[in-house]
Amino acid sequence: MIDLHCHIIPWIDDGADSAHVACEMAEHALRSGVDTIVCTPHCNISDDIPNYRGRDYDVCFSMFRALLRQHDIPLRVLPGCELFASRSNLRKLLDSRRIVTLNHSRYLLTEFNFNDSGERMTAALDMIARRGMIPVIAHPERYDCVQHDPELAVGWFAKGYIIQLNKGSLLGLLGERAFHAGTHLLASGIAHVIASDAHDERYRTTGLRSVIPVLERFCSEEYIELLLETNPNRIIRDRHIPAPDF
Numbered sequence: 133m134i135d136l137h138c139h140i141i142p143w144i145d146d147g148a149d150s151a152h153v154a155c156e157m158a159e160h161a162l163r164s165g166v167d168t169i170v171c172t173p174h175c176n177i178s179d180d181i182p183n184y185r186g187r188d189y190d191v192c193f194s195m196f197r198a199l200l201r202q203h204d205i206p207l208r209v210l211p212g213c214e215l216f217a218s219r220s221n222l223r224k225l226l227d228s229r230r231i232v233t234l235n236h237s238r239y240l241l242t243e244f245n246f247n248d249s250g251e252r253m254t255a256a257l258d259m260i261a262r263r264g265m266i267p268v269i270a271h272p273e274r275y276d277c278v279q280h281d282p283e284l285a286v287g288w289f290a291k292g293y294i295i296q297l298n299k300g301s302l303l304g305l306l307g308e309r310a311f312h313a314g315t316h317l318l319a320s321g322i323a324h325v326i327a328s329d330a331h332d333e334r335y336r337t338t339g340l341r342s343v344i345p346v347l348e349r350f351c352s353e354e355y356i357e358l359l360l361e362t363n364p365n366r367i368i369r370d371r372h373i374p375a376p377d378f
């Protein structure tokens with residue numbers, strides 16, 4: 133399996149807070165059948181967590197890769213980020229091209245303030261798409277506006293934007309409302325990808341195997357493969373993603 137959303141690079145955001153934790157997260161992922169992780173530190177969430185594309189990012193990423201090599205951990209890691217799009221600097225930032233897309237593909241993992249409005253989110257997603265990128269919407273089931281009106285996510289899906297649900301939401305670890313919205317989107321067949329959004333090795337962990345029993349309640353075997361393997365693989369290879377037909 134491929135995990136497209138994971139805060140595993142140590143020290144760079146609120147994810148792994150030591151090299152030891154990062155290695156534990158990597159080993160847990162491997163044990164649970166994940167062989168590839170796209171590293172997606174928060175980007176632009178505040179001036180303290182920039183993680184824009186550039187030398188600092190490249191150095192952190194290379195050091196992390198070297199750390200895994202030193203510890204003989206055979207996990208494939210790829211570059212990426214989780215862009216916080218609820219800021220007024222978005223237009224300027226997009227135009228500067230200083231953003232690390234998922235494995236340098238057209239696909240950009242994008243997150244919002246949980247209580248941002250649906251209109252503002254749609255405007256930001258459209259702004260990203262107008263620049264030739266394809267937004268991968270991080271955990272829409274966690275946003276207030278989607279929890280109140282899941283049709284919003286249907287509209288994003290119809291525009292060809294990618295819907296990424298969190299493992300933790302589907303396991304009920306991120307609140308009842310996220311669970312209900314997440315399972316609703318899943319049962320509607322508009323989810324494209326499930327990812328861990330792991331931050332540590334205790335509460336928000338790596339690994340995707342634990343979510344499979346929940347997926348089996350709502351999805352066919354074929355759809356589960358699409359969510360955990362086929363679509364993430366298309367994204368890291370910069371391939372087109374057809375709409376799921378379930």
Ligand SMILES: [Fe+2]
Nearest residue numbers: 137214270329
């Ligand atoms: Fe995240």
